[in-house]
Amino acid sequence: MDNLTEELQKVKEILLNRNAILVSMTDISKITGVSARQLRYWEQKGYIESVHDQSENRKYNITAMVKIGMIKNFIDEGFTVAKASEKAQEADQITTALHRVDSEKFNQASVNDTGLEFDLGSVAGLDEGKKLFLNVPTDKDSFFEIR
Structure with missing residues (x-):
């Protein structure tokens, strides 16, 4: 054995460090199909958060990337951005709990x-x-x- x-x-150190992988706004837009303008608006409204690098460019960690994708999917299903963000936040609680189980067990x-x-x-x-x-x-x- x-x-x-x-x-x-x-592997856990990498996956549990939410800022281990940072993705640019341009790449997040390509990955999720959400425009940079929408991302800035969502951030301004507090629906998502970015991490700023040394040059003050917006970067998004894996948690934000997943949340952005979920918000986009909920909007595509017909929810308002506010309700989509709320539903994504609920799903994030599940992700957080799974991270906790992973780190503990x-x-x-x-x-x-x-x-x-x-x-x-x-x-x-x-x-x-x-x-x-x-x-x-x-x-x-x-x-x-x-x-």
Whole structure:
């Protein structure tokens, strides 16, 4: 069984650092289909936030990029920009919770004969020493296991 814990920690450091990847306004426009003018307006209204680099250019982190895409999709579905932003904020709460679970629980990973296994640690109500594992086989659906 190959231990991937060190590699997992490196990947998590990158993914959990929301400012590790910054994208320019031009690139965000290309990726999401939202014009630079709209982005500036949304930022002025507080719907999105940018990070300014040393030259004061607007850059967007991965969280903002996802939120921009969600707002655009909700607008395309017929919502106002204000309601679309509200719905995107609700979805962002889910993303934040998933980031938290990731940072707290996905700390050990290994490769076995069938795929990957994540040690999710102890679970309240289980016997002491028992842990929850998430198995991600390459050829079938993922499943949880208690050992």
